[in-house]
Amino acid sequence: xxxxxxxxxxxxxxxxxxxxxxxxxxxxxxxxxxxxxxxxxxxxxxxxxxxxxxxxxxxxxxxxxxxxxxxxxxxxxxxxxxxxxxxxxxxxxxxxxxxxxxxxxxxxxxxxxxxxxxxxxxxxxxxxxxxxxxxxxxxxxxxxxxxxxxxxxxxxxxxxxxxxxxxxxxxxxxxxxxxxxxxxxxxxxxxxxxxxxxxxxxxxxxxxxxxxxxxxxxxxxxxxxxxxxxxxxxxxxxxxxxxxxxxxxxxxxxxxxxxxxxxxxxxxxxxxxxxxxxxxxxxxxxxxxxxxxxxxxxxxxxxxxxxxxxxxxxxxxxxxxxxxxxxxxxxxxxxxxxxxxxxxxxxxxxxxxxxxxxxxxxxxxxxxxxxxxxxxxxxxxxxxxxxxxxxxxxxxxxxxxxxxxxxxxxxxxxxxxxxxxxxxxxx
Numbered sequence: 001x002x003x004x005x006x007x008x009x010x011x012x013x014x015x016x017x018x019x020x021x022x023x024x025x026x027x028x029x030x031x032x033x034x035x036x037x038x039x040x041x042x043x044x045x046x047x048x049x050x051x052x053x054x055x056x057x058x059x060x061x062x063x064x065x066x067x068x069x070x071x072x073x074x075x076x077x078x079x080x081x082x083x084x085x086x087x088x089x090x091x092x093x094x095x096x097x098x099x100x101x102x103x104x105x106x107x108x109x110x111x112x113x114x115x116x117x118x119x120x121x122x123x124x125x126x127x128x129x130x131x132x133x134x135x136x137x138x139x140x141x142x143x144x145x146x147x148x149x150x151x152x153x154x155x156x157x158x159x160x161x162x163x164x165x166x167x168x169x170x171x172x173x174x175x176x177x178x179x180x181x182x183x184x185x186x187x188x189x190x191x192x193x194x195x196x197x198x199x200x201x202x203x204x205x206x207x208x209x210x211x212x213x214x215x216x217x218x219x220x221x222x223x224x225x226x227x228x229x230x231x232x233x234x235x236x237x238x239x240x241x242x243x244x245x246x247x248x249x250x251x252x253x254x255x256x257x258x259x260x261x262x263x264x265x266x267x268x269x270x271x272x273x274x275x276x277x278x279x280x281x282x283x284x285x286x287x288x289x290x291x292x293x294x295x296x297x298x299x300x301x302x303x304x305x306x307x308x309x310x311x312x313x314x315x316x317x318x319x320x321x322x323x324x325x326x327x328x329x330x331x332x333x334x335x336x337x338x339x340x341x342x343x344x345x346x347x348x349x350x351x352x353x354x355x356x357x358x359x360x361x362x363x364x365x366x367x368x369x370x371x372x373x374x375x376x377x378x379x380x381x382x383x384x385x386x387x388x389x390x391x392x393x394x395x396x397x398x399x400x401x402x403x404x405x406x407x408x409x410x411x412x413x414x415x416x417x418x419x420x421x422x423x424x425x426x427x
Contacts, residue, residue, distance in 0.1 A: 028057035180260035183324035270307030328416035
């Protein structure tokens with residue numbers, strides 16, 4: 001009986017994924033006898049291995065071929081992975097969490113330079129030519145990605161001079177151009193007073209960039225943790241975020257950091273959350289770094305301050321002023337949005353936008369429930385209303401494959417902009 005499967009590393013070449021796994025109970029015997037298989041469960045599908053090779057008794061190499069390998073790799077890093085291990089006709093399912101991004105190699109150069117052989121050569125050379133402390137520092141800098149980011153930011157913090165005409169925007173850790181930062185960006189971009197400002201958007205996937213802003217000279221896009229990102233964190237005069245900056249961020253004197261958060265917390269936050277003590281520490285330290293904190297209502301303001309244990313020590317300014325993103329619902333150009341949505345008739349619009357209730361890697365029940373709901377809406381109301389869908393990304397790709405993608409609203413349209421043309425919302 002196998003108790004645990006561990007991830008060792010991943011190397012990709014095009015659509016070929018080479019993954020090494022480790023098991024303390026040993027797998028070599030089963031591989032030698034051809035009685036072993038390890039399949040990946042991904043978005044309801046099973047990815048079977050093409051080749052399995054024993055490295056030693058505890059470590060094996062498994063080759064897979066998949067379409068959209070880059071997306072799969074990012075999902076594995078973000079959400080972990082599920083595997084089915086077949087051993088002597090017995091199937092066991094395992095979940096591998098916390099895949100170390102530094103052990104994922106997506107190009108040959110990174111694979112070589114971060115390999116053990118290359119590392120050994122660099123270590124041997126460093127010992128010969130560097131002092132003990134310098135050698136230890138360089139070794140940690142090369143091997144520890146979090147330490148490397150800390151060092152990069154510290155260097156930028158000390159060297160970069162604040163630019164009074166740079167604004168950095170970040171929404172949901174770089175996933176989208178959306179929410180309150182996007183509403184503020186749209187307003188400032190069209191304000192004559194800010195015509196000479198440079199707008200930096202944190203966006204990890206260029207496909208999520210809205211077409212209108214791709215080629216603007218005064219708008220630049222950077223990825224979280226990139227060299228450019230670190231430099232602008234230390235250089236921008238104004239920083240606007242609806243979640244948190246990384247733990248290495250420290251606000252410089254003279255910087256203005258506005259945190260908008262992203263909704264009214266009708267759920268637990270801060271010290272009320274279940275789980276390990278101190279899990280909200282980066283939110284807490286981010287809030288203490290802010291110069292300004294805006295809220296949709298006093299209830300939210302009280303929760304943000306008290307449940308993150310900063311009551312009495314917070315020194316920034318707190319405003320219960322409502323959310324900028326609501327302006328997108330009230331003031332967006334409905335004609336343009338309907339044009340983007342290809343709404344050519346005069347039917348009223350229903351938006352079906354349920355929250356995610358499924359489990360990462362297991363979406364079948366969620367998909368079937370969604371399709372049943374959608375078919376019911378079409379049958380009962382399709383002649384009277386245009387029915388639009390806004391769904392979670394884990395659900396979207398499966399609905400498209402099953403032929404239900406026609407009325408799914410593109411993520412390039414912000415949710416609050418979309419709501420400006422909606423008559424009925426089912427959430």
